[in-house]
Each structure stands twice: as C-alpha cells, then as structure tokens.
Amino acid sequence: MKNNSTARNTSGVTKLLRIALYSVLLIMAFFYLMPLIIMLLTSLKDAEEVRNGTLLSLPGSLNFDSWSKAWSGACTGSTCTGISPYFLNSFKIVIPAVAISTLLGAINGYVISLWKFRGSNLFFAALLLGCFIPFQVVLLPMAQTLGWLGIASSTTGLIFVHVVYGVAFTTLFFRNFYQSIPGELVKAARLDGAGFFTIFYRIILPVSTPIIVVTVIWQFTQIWNDFLFGVAFSGFDSQPVTVALNNLVNTSFGGKEYNVDMAAAIIAALPTIVVYVFAGKYFVRGLTAGAVKG
Structure with a gap:
C-alpha cells in the first residue's frame, strides 16, 4: 500500500511539473509571437479601426483590402x-x-x-x-x-x-x-x-x-x-x-x-x-x- 501511495504521489508531482513546464513554454511562445500577432490583427483591420482601437483588439470584420493594396498598390x-x-x-x-x-x-x-x-x-x-x-x-x-x-x-x-x-x-x-x-x-x-x-x-x-x-x-x-x-x-x-x-x-x-x-x-x-x-x-x-x- 505504501509503495502504491508513493507511486501515485510521484506520478502526481510529475504531471504538475509537466503542466507547469508547458504553461511556461506557452507563455514564452505567446510573448515571442506577440509582434506577429499584432501585425496580423492590424493588417486585417481598416484604417478607422486601427486609429480608434488598441493593438490587441480584434477586427470587427476581416478586411483583406490592405493585403491587396500592399501587394498590388500603384x-x-x-x-x-x-x-x-x-x-x-x-x-x-x-x-x-x-x-x-x-x-x-x-x-x-x-x-x-x-x-x-x-x-x-x-x-x-x-x-x-x-x-x-x-x-x-x-x-x-x-x-x-x-x-x-x-x-x-x-x-x-x-x-x-x-x-x-x-x-x-x-x-x-x-x-x-x-x-x-x-x-x-x-x-x-x-x-x-x-x-x-x-x-x-x-x-x-x-x-x-x-x-x-x-x-x-x-x-x-x-x-x-x-x-x-x-x-x-x-x-x-x-x-x-x-x-x-x-x-x-x-x-x-x-x-x-x-x-x-x-x-x-x-x-x-x-x-x-x-x-x-x-x-x-x-x-x-x-x-x-x-x-x-x-
């Protein structure tokens, strides 16, 4: 019984450590990808939303006009x-x-x-x-x-x-x-x-x-x-x-x-x-x- 209890405790600690590790990695990945996320969100907004919203605010609707203008332009x-x-x-x-x-x-x-x-x-x-x-x-x-x-x-x-x-x-x-x-x-x-x-x-x-x-x-x-x-x-x-x-x-x-x-x-x-x-x-x-x- 004592061995089984020790094994369960060890397994629980291992799971907690794994969860903590993945949580830290996800947080680091989020901060690392933050510039790309901001760029993508901004590119999908129209000019009015960019001026009036915040960096991390989601676009009201997907707008690909900026992509077309960036690519083709004049x-x-x-x-x-x-x-x-x-x-x-x-x-x-x-x-x-x-x-x-x-x-x-x-x-x-x-x-x-x-x-x-x-x-x-x-x-x-x-x-x-x-x-x-x-x-x-x-x-x-x-x-x-x-x-x-x-x-x-x-x-x-x-x-x-x-x-x-x-x-x-x-x-x-x-x-x-x-x-x-x-x-x-x-x-x-x-x-x-x-x-x-x-x-x-x-x-x-x-x-x-x-x-x-x-x-x-x-x-x-x-x-x-x-x-x-x-x-x-x-x-x-x-x-x-x-x-x-x-x-x-x-x-x-x-x-x-x-x-x-x-x-x-x-x-x-x-x-x-x-x-x-x-x-x-x-x-x-x-x-x-x-x-x-x-």
Whole structure:
C-alpha cells in the first residue's frame, strides 16, 4: 500500500511539473509571437479601426483590402506603392545566389578538407576572416568592383555581391562537415582511377544532403532579409522586397496606413517563414551532423 501511495504521489508531482513546464513554454511562445500577432490583427483591420482601437483588439470584420493594396498598390512616376514586382526581384536574386554560393562552398570545403595542398590552411583562414568583415566595410570597394565589371545597379550585380560575401560562410559549413568523412574513402577512390570531380559528384555530394540543407536555409534567409546591399547596389528596377518595404513604410500619401504596412511586412517575411516551418528540423539535423569534427 505504501509503495502504491508513493507511486501515485510521484506520478502526481510529475504531471504538475509537466503542466507547469508547458504553461511556461506557452507563455514564452505567446510573448515571442506577440509582434506577429499584432501585425496580423492590424493588417486585417481598416484604417478607422486601427486609429480608434488598441493593438490587441480584434477586427470587427476581416478586411483583406490592405493585403491587396500592399501587394498590388500603384506606381506614380518613379515610385511604386506595391511590393509585388520587388517580391519577384528578390527571388531572381536569391535563387541563383544561393545555388552558386552553395556549389562554390561545397567545392571549396571538399578541397580544403579532403585534398590538402600547400597553403590550404592559410586559404581557409582567409575565408574564415571574411566571415567577420562587417558589411559596411565592403560597400565602397564592392561598388567600385561592380562599376568595373559593368553590373552596377542590376540584379546580376546583387547576385555577385551575395555570392562573394556568402562563399566564406558556405565554405566553413562544408569544410566542417567534410572533416567527418574518412580520408581513406577518397584515397581508395583515387587508387581506383576516380578523378577530382568524379569523387566529388559520385561520393561526396550524395552524403552532403544535411549540410546542403543547412547552407541553403542559411543563405536564403540572409539574402532574402538583406537590406544594406539591396539599398546600396540596386537600381529602381532591381530593388529587392526589403528595400520596397522600407519605401512603402516611409512613403505616405494622406494618412498613415498602418494596416497596409503590416500586411506588406508579413508578405515580405512569408518566404523565410515557410522555409523554416518546412525545413527547420533538417536545419538542426544538418548542424548536428556537421559538428562531429573540425
């Protein structure tokens, strides 16, 4: 009887602790999501409700006019109030920049970790140093380089900028991951007559899925959310969505339309939210897989 009573008490304490833990987590999640909740509620109200209500007041009726205006808007002269063309610009920049920087990072990491050469450690140190260079430091030399190449104020120029700045990070990710691959595997393939690219495509890449996912998510998020490079190196036709969002929020005709601003901000954030929702668990797995050695 005493043992049964002790077991019941222990079970009751465990349940209380579990309830307390989940309660704390729910409260923390609510406060963490508070800005997003406020943005969503505000975007579903009309301008009158926004002015007269409170931040957390529910909309009287669902109003999606602000979403339509944030997306489509209108263009007057050199100023567009909608973010749809710039949303497409961001995809034109992100997709090739992520693909190129990921491929270059994979090759660099493969060479540095599995094909040692004289000066490879110095080369890696230089790339690692590049990870800590502030964005502001490279603005002037990068602007001069884009001018020399004839790709200033263009989508191609922004792709080039993000590839150059992203290669250091992608190389670091792949190098650390490839350190866990036995060097004997590469040596055996070389004895069988496999060359550099054959080993890379047939042996290394097939086992690189976890770190490729990590790199793609990292690069996608960094490039999509970038504002500094976008505002410094883009022209009117090549501005990314972050620059367009800034222009929309800081440009007012008549009264300030906070509902439109909030709707535009949510639309601009949707791609990164979707990426993390559907690929977040693979991001954690890839980081763990790359933390074995190196």
